[in-house]
Amino acid sequence: MxxxxxxxxxxxxxxxxxxxxxxxxxxxxxxxxxxxxxxxxxxxxxxxxxxxxxxxxxxxSFEDKFNDFIYTYADINEAEDIEWFIKDVIPNPSIGVVYGNSGTGKSAIIIELCNQILNNTNHVHVIYIDADMSPNNGMTPS
Incomplete structure (x- = not known):
């Protein structure tokens, strides 16, 4: 053996x-x-x-590869409650990415969500990276 x-x-x-x-x-x-x-x-x-x-x-088989990703009613029914940073929007813990066309309001929405998380949650850190902004639109050293 x-x-x-x-x-x-x-x-x-x-x-x-x-x-x-x-x-x-x-x-x-x-x-x-x-x-x-x-x-x-x-x-x-x-x-x-x-x-x-x-x-x-x-x-x-293709189907067997994904068996672990399919939940039964019992799995869902017995699942632990989700803790939320923002109810039904951002779970705790989480990492997220928001993407879309320039000028669609992504930054405004995300900054508001970050403010809500920081104001309503203790011992939390938020990292906001604006990869959409070009160097010409950002702050420049004096």
Whole structure:
């Protein structure tokens, strides 16, 4: 029995190590490419292909892959109550992204929601990042 456990653990560890190596290669190719020669880049790309070919593909059907995402009535009925920062809008804890066209009022709505959270909740931090604003529209140093 121990032999099969050892064998399965080795198989799992090998698959995990493959994914880790692929992540490392992707990181290097995305962020550290400037330090590499063309030949090294090509070698890394080839190594990634070799590693990807060794990954075990799921044998589950399309439907079976999503069974954990489908909730039964009992699951929903027995679910814990949700704590809200803003009732029925923002759960606690949460991370969110709001996106849309420029000038549609995203910032105004989000700043109001942030104010509500900060005024009505103790021990909470809000980080607001406006990725829509160009440097010309923002504050400039004096």
């Amino acid at each position: 121990i032999d099969i456990l050892t064998k399965i653990n080795q198989k799992i560890n090998f698959q995990v190590s493959l994914n880790k190596k692929i992540e490392d290669i992707n990181f290097i190719l995305c962020s550290k490419k400037v330090f590499l020669e063309d030949k090294e880049i090509d070698e890394l790309i080839q190594e990634r292909k070799n590693l990807e070919s060794q990954i075990i593909k799921s044998k589950l």
